Amino acid sequence: MNNFWENLKKPVFALAPLSGITDSAFRRVCKGLGADVVYSELASSTAFAYQAESTLNIVRFHESERPYVVQLFGHNPDHFAIAARIVTKQIKPDGIDINFGCPMAKVFRKGAGAALMTNPPLAREVIQAVIENTDLPVSIKTRTDVKGFDLLSLLEHVEDLDLKALMIHGRTYAQRFSGPNDIETTREARTRFKGIVLANGGAANCALGLELLEKTGADGVGIARGALGNPWIFRQLNGGLNGRPERGDVLRTALEHARLSIELKGRRGIIEMRKHLCWYLQQIPGAKILKQRAVKIESLADVAELVACAAGENHVREPSSCFAAEGL
Numbered sequence: 611m612n613n614f615w616e617n618l619k620k621p622v623f624a625l626a627p628l629s630g631i632t633d634s635a636f637r638r639v640c641k642g643l644g645a646d647v648v649y650s651e652l653a654s655s656t657a658f659a660y661q662a663e664s665t666l667n668i669v670r671f672h673e674s675e676r677p678y679v680v681q682l683f684g685h686n687p688d689h690f691a692i693a694a695r696i697v698t699k700q701i702k703p704d705g706i707d708i709n710f711g712c713p714m715a716k717v718f719r720k721g722a723g724a725a726l727m728t729n730p731p732l733a734r735e736v737i738q739a740v741i742e743n744t745d746l747p748v749s750i751k752t753r754t755d756v757k758g759f760d761l762l763s764l765l766e767h768v769e770d771l772d773l774k775a776l777m778i779h780g781r782t783y784a785q786r787f788s789g790p791n792d793i794e795t796t797r798e799a800r801t802r803f804k805g806i807v808l809a810n811g812g813a814a815n816c817a818l819g820l821e822l823l824e825k826t827g828a829d830g831v832g833i834a835r836g837a838l839g840n841p842w843i844f845r846q847l848n849g850g851l852n853g854r855p856e857r858g859d860v861l862r863t864a865l866e867h868a869r870l871s872i873e874l875k876g877r878r879g880i881i882e883m884r885k886h887l888c889w890y891l892q893q894i895p896g897a898k899i900l901k902q903r904a905v906k907i908e909s910l911a912d913v914a915e916l917v918a919c920a921a922g923e924n925h926v927r928e929p930s931s932c933f934a935a936e937g938l
């Protein structure tokens with residue numbers, strides 16, 4: 611087995627999975643700016659069992675994204691076994707991750723995502739099913755506690771299984787996506803788990819990421835929302851950039867991201883790019899009018915025009931001058 615986790619430089623700065631966001635285009639952008647490893651959006655193991663072709667599209671990637679980890683979710687060990695085989699053979703990523711943290715009702719109700727933490731015997735079967743059906747390193751991404759079922763007990767229950775990495779979203783199921791990060795649980799997990807431990811949750815900027823790393827003693831940090839509009843966070847974390855990126859870099863990156871997104875997804879790429887553009891524009895002072903424009907883009911040409919306008923200063927003083935022709 612090629613356990614890429616062992617060969618990563620430390621600390622490891624990972625792009626954590628974000629459904630609807632960490633697609634191939636965004637992963638390439640983050641990788642290009644220094645992410646050490648990137649995760650796919652969560653993909654359903656059950657969907658792999660029934661309609662593999664369309665599900666494969668969610669996890670396809672480009673070689674430049676390596677090391678790349680595909681994240682699977684579900685509740686049925688047989689489906690995980692099928693999905694692990696298909697992903698290993700047809701996608702050939704560097705690792706497979708299992709989602710133990712998703713709190714969304716439609717996932718949780720089926721016993722998947724964070725609900726797996728409430729059923730340690732099933733959690734064990736799921737992990738075993740994946741390990742037995744791939745030669746790739748297998749990891750899990752968890753919460754600290756789900757309805758009284760805590761991470762440390764789960765780790766004890768699966769201690770003998772060959773898991774290579776663990777990303778801990780340091781919050782409980784009840785906390786969803788906000789509130790304090792349970793540093794102590796991650797610290798304790800670091801002493802008990804034999805593979806790589808990544809701390810996650812609340813690293814909204816470089817300083818908070820480095821603080822999370824230091825306080826938890828983890829091998830690295832998983833960055834999720836902190837990368838939105840600021841994929842430079844990886845360069846900042848790695849010490850390659852002090853302060854904010856230049857306006858020109860932000861705009862060039864936004865345009866390249868849009869080009870990739872549209873090339874890979876067509877019309878859907880355009881729609882999905884609207885939110886990314888708004889996030890990028892948060893880096894540009896006084897870009898309110900540009901955001902109003904960003905949510906209406908219909909083509910790459912629209913993005914290029916937006917970027918050209920944002921490159922000048924005049925959107926701040928005379929917001930309407932850039933788009934006078936369209937009467938904005």
Ligand SMILES: Cc1cc2nc3c(=O)[nH]c(=O)nc-3n(C[C@H](O)[C@H](O)[C@H](O)COP(=O)(O)O)c2cc1C
Pocket residue numbers: 626627628629630650651652681709711712751779787810811812813814832833834835836
């Ligand atoms: C919109 C959104 C989508 C997410 N999708 C996933 C996912 O597909 N798989 C997963 O394990 N976690 C997912 N998460 C959780 C994040 O990976 C991360 O654990 C959480 O946002 C906390 O990290 P942060 O504070 O750096 O954002 C998602 C979170 C958000 C806000």
